[in-house]
Amino acid sequence: MTESLTPIPLTAAPAEAVLDGLDAEQRQAAATLTGPLCILAGAGTGKTRAITHRIAYGVRTGTYDPHRVLAVTFTARAAAEMRSRLTGLGAPGVQARTFHAAALRQLQYFWPLTVGGTLPQLVDHKVKILGEAARRLRLTTDRASLRDFASEIEWAKVSTLTPEGYLARAASRPEPAGVQHQAFAKLYQAYEDLKQDRHLMDFEDVLLFTVAMLESDERVAAQVRQQYRHFVVDEYQDVSPLQQRLLDLWLGGREELCVVGDAAQTIYSFTGATPDYLLNFRRRFPQAEVVKLVRDYRSTPQVVKLANVLLADRKPGGSAPWAEPLQLISQRQAGPTPQITQHADDDAEAAWIAAQITDLRDAGMPLSEMAVLYRTNGQSQAFEQALASAGISYQLRGSERFFSRREVREAMAALRTSSLVNEQEPVPDSVRAVLSSLGWSRDAPTSTGAVRERWESLAALVALADQLAAERENFSLRDFLAELDERSAAQHAPTVEGVTLASLHSAKGLEWDAVFLAGLCEGLMPITFAKEQQEIDEERRLFYVGITRARTHLFLSSASARHSGGRGKRTPSRFLIPLRKELGLEPAARQIAPSSGRTNPNNSKRKRAVSCLGCGEVLVKGAEVGRRRCANCPPRYEEAVFEQLRQWRLDYAKELEVPAFMVFSDATLEVIAEKLPSTDEELLEIPGIGEKKLQVHGQRLKDALSELGESSSVSSR
Template identity: 30%
Template sequence: MAEKIRRYTLKQPAKAQKQYRVRYEDELNQEQLDVVMAGEGPMLVIAGAGSGKTRALTYRVSRLIEDGVDPSDILLLTFTNKAAKEMLSRVEQLVTIDTRRMWGGTFHSIGNRLLRQHADTIGYRSTFTILDAEDAKEMMESAISSLGIATLEKRFPKGDVLIDIYSYLINTRTPLELHLENNYPHFGIYRDEMINVFRRYKERKREANAMDFDDLLVNWKLLLDDYPDVSAALQRRYRYILVDEYQDTNKLQAEVVDKMAEVRRNVMMVGDDAQSIYSFRGASFENIITFPLRFPEAKIYKLEINYRSTRQILSLANASIAQNRFQFRKELQAVRGDGPDPAVVGVDDVSEQASFIAQRILELRDEGESFGDIAVLYRSHYQSLELQMELSRRLIPYEIRSGIRFFEQAHIKDVIAYLKIVTNARDELSWKRVMKLYPKVGEKTAAEVWARIGTAQNPLDAFLGGSGVGGRVSERNGDREQSSDARPPTPHSRRGAGSSLKHLRDVLSVISSESMQHNPSESIRLIVEHGYADYARAKFANSQARLDDLEQLSQYALRYDDTNAFLDEVALANPIAGEDVAVVGPEDEKIVLSSVHQAKGLEWRIVFVIWLADGRFPSQRALRVPGGIVRVKPKELHEAFELTDALVQGRGTRDEGRVDLAIDEMPEEIPHPSSSSPESELPRPSSLVPDVEIVIPGEEEERRLFYVAVTRAKQELYLVFPVMARDRGGLDILMEPSRFIRELPGDSYEKWVIGSE
């Protein structure tokens, strides 16, 4: 009898939809939600201007934590500590957990934290000092002097120039010969001497147990490349890696991230190739544009909904950036309502340009706009001079954005140097800086004192014990005595160096005590009150402003109960708000004058972009120099690369395993033409066999800069160009409107014609 069989299928119960604390569907648009809810694997998020990328980043971190990911398994890399803190604070608000266990900060701050843990692996002590730009310059100058070059070669580059060259080589992987040829041909004859100086500079850093900013990345990568056990631990340590502003990373930073993500491959890069404008700092457009080649399984997401600008402004921005051939194409869409058409304004000359802007600003104020909602943007700082004069004449208050950093001012660095001595007694630069603040102590005396104490196991103990100061001054028993007479003489004192150094000994004795090591604020106050205030009054014309800065520094230090932690923060800090601008005018509300580079990430209701003439914006240098080269296999090209006869030439596979790209145009005030690294400097995945060479025009980064400028505007946009200008000989020359204006569709703007009464 035949067996009867019935098939019965067991159905899996439907999974209940996970209930999250955060209502992601309600608080995010669909594009952001797709990013936040994405699964495992590499991701590239192309986040257009004003599209809420920070929101997408923070909500993704929150979602990961809600799904059970331990915060300590998440690494968030940003370009400012402020950005990291704001993101982590937002995450805490969303999921109400303590995010202090999460690793979030700049590349350099994370590198610092990791190297503190693994310093001994690479031959450093964990108490190493971080050299800021001024410290590094002084150490480079010391290296020059030690080789006898400074006095023999008067045209040899100074320390700060060498630091710029050295840092660029490190971060971009550019060979010295090529960099000198492209950017510093007048230094070419000093190539061998420069190599010797760089070698001595590295030795000096080692001897001082110090790292410059570049070392924080170089040594991080060294751990990943040369120490398999440490590398494996670091690669497994973080389950998810998220990188903000990826288009601004340099080659070294990209290599570090790629190596960190090599095992788990859960890396999310967030950036906008259309806002890649910092090649002059070493940022590599290649990093974001070739990400899909380095991570073939990567998913690409786009954030195109713009919450900042009107439809009219975005229409113009979209039309402009569409002219670039190399990009991830996107179309920004406005959420805000309509506004006035952008205005294209031709003026006779720079004087009329300044008059128009000043008059229009006053009209806008009368229409109810605030000065603080208005910005004037330009390609280079010198382009604002006429406008500054006109604004001053009309009593319009303004602030000028500059690169002055609070912690890099001389008086701040002087006081910080005291603290560096007591936390890292081998910090030669800080010793010499502090000693030279005292009367009768110059470079020679400071060097002699360091020669005596520098060989001791602990130079601070040797100095406090009397070495190098003309004999032992007093014995210390137990905790270091806190002398009430710790006041060095002023610069006008006639007492000798020995007396000055004894006063320094008294100050250091107090601030190096155990109790003061946990009170950096009080240490700063003591340094100022016991001598530095008198020094400042005798030295600086604006001494009161500098003393006010030091009071602010002491107040800032109140949040730290450990001097080492305070110094780490100082070394890695961004400019303090309010200290990086020059303010002219009595009112609280001021218009902003800024270069486009410094305006990135900011927004105003009303924006004027000036000097939009070919040769000025785009700059003449950008038009002369190729933007870079990328070599890839045709089958690996993706949407960011368009093959055209004008841009592609077939090449043989000259060197397997290499892909090169460099776009190195920079603001005119920083002389840095293009360069591209030879294959030997840039190891890439062996699967990439280049047989196509793509040359990127130099104007493409300039167009991205224009795109950044126009997308700063929320409501009104004015594009201004002078018809006439003067050359260096004082002759009037006819200017052609910027190609970025000429290529715009006629219906994307309104043309304004200037007349006079």
């Protein structure tokens, strides 16, 4: 937290008071302050509560100097949440950061002292440099290939492989973008040479340079180890070899390390993450204390049972290792039985989900407590359409940044001015008074569109003020602004009213009262390209993560065909078989729920067949034809570029006072994100852009694309 925040004062109450309210296992973990500690924490078992109370207890007892504790996690949002909780527990000053943020801070401080000169400039994206290196080697430079090259370089670096070392390990890996491994190793080296010549570094270099600095200069290593005496690593199942190497250097042979993780939630293996360090922790530290957190406080017994059954269905042995999963025990009262449904087509499935959401909303459940989760981002369109048709607001996770919204920026500016004048009123009252002038009212507007979106943003700020004022003593308006500043830096947005639409990967770490897991058919769950046992296992874990996001209501659905009237070639996911058995349902039958009744727009005319550029299947659904991609195949564009284009479209549509889809459809934006056209001729080649669209929106789109510049793949973390 920033220094302006007012911490809870350390009272005369005994230090043990910080352990009150913890269950037996959480208390055991929190009270174990020294020596190596491994906390195996299942989904919903309160791991963040356990480790923050452990740190606070260590500070309160004098065992820890708060300024010598480093807590490491994987997202800036999780780190900000940890700092916020520690402040609330009376333990400010503890450093909670991501691996990269902690390493960059050390690099910035020590670089002038050890290397001299200025630190290389950090580049956000690899594509521009990779493109130049590929052209020099006469390799393919289309954006899809460059994205694959970037991902392969990222994997190699976090696996601590040089270009020479990559060749020794690459034999078992697919050839990136169809390029032979030897040629790719040369590309990797050329990329590194270009960066060095231009005094640049990429995201992975931050860790590599810090490792090199600590390994080569014992004085620097000693100073870092003097600064940090106690380490906590959250989500330890997701560490890469490079991150583990850095952690070992920070430790310097010491054993004051607490790790927290769950091998059953390892879903980022494709980025180089491995659960091996978690699973072998006791082998490395034979005297380590191991605490298992299995009491699930999040989900009902019905949800927990299905999660356990899913993991138990994968028997140990076979061609890939499988760790014995934690058996969760729900601590909540019984809830409704999860539902498994099969539908005629994607539209029917989406319409059914929208109807269930309407029923839950009418029964009093906030829309913000519901989520629709799916395997690939390309599946969102059907749900967007169905929810919009039903008049249900929604938010796409990872699309629009909350703190970038105009009304939020205006609100923060107005609150900052107010804080200079009035610090006497309770914070919630001050926030309401200020935001009332910007469009907030106690009752939500009945209209939709921009007015409703603006109100929802302001209402989220009001709700956050209420929450923080209730949690913290002597909470001031300046404290609230400091909290907003930190959340803005970490993109830790408050809750916005609306159903969440998100991919399963992006849902990690979140939870809702009602969760709809959609599109659960073979080819999507598990995904088509998961062939080996290890890849199938990762898909099972991803499905497990999706199930454990639900607190009370869980809906599992699939569709037999993509469009109404299509041949029902899809089969429900193999992962549903043990779940149906557990629920006493018959095996999935061919008799399915009624069709949506929507006709396939391509049936009325004879058109030249258009095939998916990924798998070659003939496309018949309008949006798929526009994308040149079926719903089963992963996108070929960079997600970061697509989301920036969505944000531009939203802002531009608000300016024009028209719905966003009237500017360009999502399908059109996807092709734009892939092709990145720069001329009128290239724009006219994009499906969905004709002469009229070009005339009305072409120049603004070209300006937006120019501002985006070069962009690369972003990590799914």
